[in-house]
Amino acid sequence: MIASATPPLPLVFTGRDDLVDQGVDILCNQALRFLAILGAGGMGKTSLALHIIHRPAVKQKFGQRCHFLPCDIFENAEALTQGLISIMKIMLQENQGKQEALFNYLKATQHDLLIIFDNFETPWNNHGSRTDIRNLVEKIAGCERVSIIVTMRGPHGPGEIPWKALGDDSGIPQLSPAAANEAFKAFAGPKVESSETSDSLISQLMYELDYIPLAIKLSAYHARKISLDTLTEMWKNYKTGMLRDATTQDSRSTSVEFSINLSIQLLHENQNSIQLLSILSFLPNGVPFWESNLNQMISKSVQPSNGNWSLNISVLLDTSLIYIQNEGLRMLAPIREYIQSQYPTGQEIMDQLEIFYAQFLKDLPNNDMQAQPMLELHINNIEKILRAQIKSGHSKSSCVSAVFILYPFRRFASVSMSLIDLILEKDKKINKDDEVEFKLKKAKILRSMGRFQDAKDQVILQAQKYFKQSQNQRAQANSMRWLGNIYFRQDKYKEASEMISEAQQLFQKIGNELGVAECLKRLGDIYQMQGRNDEAIQMLSDALKQFQTFGNQMRAAECLLSLGELYRKQKKYDEATEMIMKAQTQSEEIGSKQGVANCLRTLGRIYMDQTQYDEAVGMFSDAQIQYQNIRRIVDAAWCYQYLGTTYRLQGQYEKAKEALTETLELLKGFPGEKYKIGWTLLEFGHLLFDMEDFIEARRKYEEARNVFDSHGQLEKDVDRCSRALAKLDETIEQ
Template identity: 30%
Template sequence: MNSRAVDHVETVLRSQGEESETKLIHVARNSLGDLRQRLDQQSHRFALVSVTQLTRDASARPNIPADLNRIKPPPKPPIFHGREDLVQTIVDLLLKDETCRVPLLGAGGIGKTALVTTILNDERVKKKFGENVFFLSCESLVSASGIILALASALGLQQDAGARQAVIHYFSSFKYVLLALDNFETTWDSDDRAEVEALLAELAAVSPQSLFVTMRGALRPAGVDWTDCILDTLDPLSLDAARRMWMRIAKKVDSKLDDLLRLLDGLPLAIMLMAQQGQVLSSSELLTAYTEERTSLLSQGAAGRLTSLEVSIELSLNSRTMQAEPNARKLLSVLCLLPDGIPMLQLNHMLPSMPHAGRSVRVLLHAALAVNKAGRISTLSPIREFMLQKYPPEDADVADTRAHFTGLPQLMDRLNGPKTEALDILLAEFGNMNTVFLHFWRDSPGPDAVEGLLEATLNLAQFSVLTGCGDCMLLLRTASISLDGTGNRQGAAQCLQSMGNALPVLKNRYSEAMEKLEEAKATFEAIGNRWGAAECTQRMGDVLRMQNRYEEAMEKLEEAKATFESIGNREGVAQCVRRMGDVLYMWSRYEEATEKFEEAKVAFQAIGSHGQVALCCKVLAEVFMAQHKTAQAQSLLHQAIDIFTSIGLLEEVHYCRSLWDELQGPRGLWAPARRLFRRLRGRPHS
């Protein structure tokens, strides 16, 4: 808006052309008065925004506690029949001294997940691997980084560009480790396949680690020396195993059961869906219903070979309980948009236009079309795929779901403080948001929706950078393409800018980040958004600093500062000066760094940006500590602690207190080493 105001003055001045000087001065004075008023409003806004911004600055990452529960294996399936030999073979392999790498392949619903969880819960396996058995569902992960970040965040490891090394190092540190990557096809089928295979090869090469990958289909990922004995797709269940499975669920048997089971091709998911109905219907009734359903599907033009799973799902959808509660099918269709499911307690809030959602959930659970995992209701991926193809959610439900999820990133404004409910929600819903937004962009959102969706997308991307909880690259790329296609160059450039912000932090990809920022900057310049252009230049300075290219970094920051100055953006100027201080500090040019931080501090003071003033005090204290200037350091820490306390940034208060303790304690090797480590990681403020 500042740049718009200045541009307005320029336009007015130019439009006067050869007019008399008096008129020109008069008009210019009015316009400048207008400009001053707008700038005043803006600086007030900046003062407010800067504190919020501070919480979004990579310098103030929310502290994400490790949560091993996210990668602990699910309990073993309560019902599991057949495959005794296969389980024995794999367990024997695992118990050997050498590591094994097993791909479990086959159609959706054939029982890959059930098999792997049975093995991971085997007593002999548990005895050997102890706590070091990890299970990651890849259903909402669309890149290699997504896998790494999910592991790193659950394990409480570093969640930035160093995450990959940290994860590999973590797994290497045990005598025995077992890692299972479930639904790996989602990640493997993404644009990122080469990277995903490279990561898998790296994980497979970790010496003490055995690896399982479950994947839909018959193809194994390349690059891994898979253990020879189990390379084929999983066999269907034998008739005997299918019968036992049926008995456990339906609890009754009759003469037609075998005929029915033969139709189900030994596919456990199909058997389970039918057995659920077998509780109320006889096998003969189901057999007739199955044949009718199949014929009816074929007459409706069902393409290709109709699988037993497709017929079984249809039958379940048409069952009496499902028919009695029409909203249940609607709800199932909505669930299919959400790979991570929904907390039951959120249902009414999320789908206000769907009455009796609780009743629908019960019906879906009863028909075994949905499962309840720790209070979240979700559906298995083969069912999800079928539904999305055949019964996609209705427009109104899609709209409700999108509205709910596009609203969630606003919770970022509530991330202040140590551990908040907002943080828990954002972490739990990250995969869903990523997926919902991705579909939304692919669906060519209308002009009314674009603004909100873009804001949510950018916020989510920023959250992923702050927390390292996941990867938004595909989302940003898709959004940028969609926006470009509709001529929204500003939006497209914002997405590129966001990619440029994230790439160095999450992926260590500096040159790619520079390219994106250059491209975004060029677009911002072309459409006259100098503020955006200056932000990109500033970020390029950061990226160069991260690569220890200090001279070039200073040049970029000077350039950005000049642009911010020319559009009167005092916040931007102060940020550039502070960043120059960062560069000089890392360059060990302490006196010049001190000057820059002092200058930035004054500039932030002038615009009332208290949090930033405190950050300057903190880093100045560090610079003084590096030079053993204890008294100055103490005084600045005092100031920083006072301000951080007054604005409630308790994490920062703790950090400053720890610096204070370092100053009091014996000057051992540890404290300077820690600071050096922080600097090498390129985040002098964190």
């Protein structure tokens, strides 16, 4: 019975070497005797224990005296004692009790001995025998040559024993994304071939499964028979119901739902705990800073019978259905999905959660730098509750107002756009101006994502049509300005200039000075790109004065940045640096991370122009990190392009090649960025020319020319490529 319940050493085992090393070090080097492997079901606790005891150092210390006891088949102290006697092959003397025989054997041993209590939560949570279990395990720990490994669900090892736990405060962690992908492919076998498409599908599925080892293994078994696309659809439709091995009887190692149910059974039908579990399972972010937030989130709808949730939290922690991370209550994704399917959150709770988050959004600080970290802790909760309320039509507060608050946070642009789409689809009573305003905001998000055609065709033009039919001249002017901005981002400066100029006239007509200043700023940027530097400086200087009058620090900082860039082009480096430093200071004051990154990038260009290459590299690198942190991928890519150019000028060709390759890789997701893609290819051609790889240089020059030519309005850049090709031909002929 014990032999058949003891699992073999897992052959697929990835991403856990550090934990195994830590466990071996605890047992063999630190002279500590009690190792606890804690965590939720399916996290691979048993696998970890098996790999630890098979390490050479452990085998050398304990030899054949490693005794593995699968505790899920034992319910009380007497059964556990019998199990230990059986696996240690202890012979009972006449009239000798089982525990007497066990402890005589353990105390008499002259060599180090290791006992592995696997799945110890089964006997431990049998409340009728917990005292006997505690006494047994503590007496075993008192035998000086005995070491113990315990694997169990819960935050702490059993009894008053000085356990050393693997992992962090919440137990052993999930796999890393890379290890999860590797494990999935190993379990799935040769049917799953590595490609950009398949790797992307696997990565998304691993994210959905929260990188839990058991869920990864069981999902991979399906991939042996069906495509990854079908597997992804199965997860969407069946969730944890698909995470089982259909070829064998359900058990803790063959079914995620079975494993979760084992933990639920530990609650002994405690209704308060189950109700709290239902609430937590609805919240992807859990409850950040739960001690201060939990009661505010749900107190008006439900209260525990004893008036305090702390006891119920403690009970749930003991089951490992939840865990505490950074003072927040969390639940792993497959557990959330299953709990929600079995104990769905009621509408009264949903309404209370919506009210809490509507107030939370209103109370956010005005400073984005302070507000964004607070918002990030809750953003998935906010999206889920708002989507649920919009879909069901049960919204108790204005979801429209909530989205308007979320919209300025560019880091959460995808959330804003998702909610905007849902409101436009579901809310039949939405105010017409709000509807069109949402379409304009969606256009701005699409533009920032590089999806210029979508922004122009699907959103802005619809909004313009409405505004031209209405009397809302301010909205008309805004739609023209935003469409002009889209043309500007597409490097279509003629159309951009015409649209912005028309918007400026309309803003002047209605007396909207801020709108006029916005148009002056954009016209200055357009003239700068067209090489009309004196006109650009005049426009930007006028815009700067107006923004300063209005107290608009962000726009004033942007004007200073643009003026600095213009002075750089005129080789007035002292004036340029002065402007950029002012812009950086203002950006820091208002918490604009993008503004700071923009300034660092321009300072890098100033250093590069003056051949101060090391300083330039430092600035570009800092700017790239800042852009990556705020998800400005195109801007991060452009920093790599500047790094590539700088390295080339330094003669560091391999570094230059790496940087330019990274630029093109990042820009793959933004095919509308033809100017930047073309310039990167052109710079790559210059690099290969300097490396005297003329064949590849020609290819890059021709690719760059084709990209510029496909744009339709980058004739100067097409000519630049043609000149580069002509120079290449001259060099080859010499």
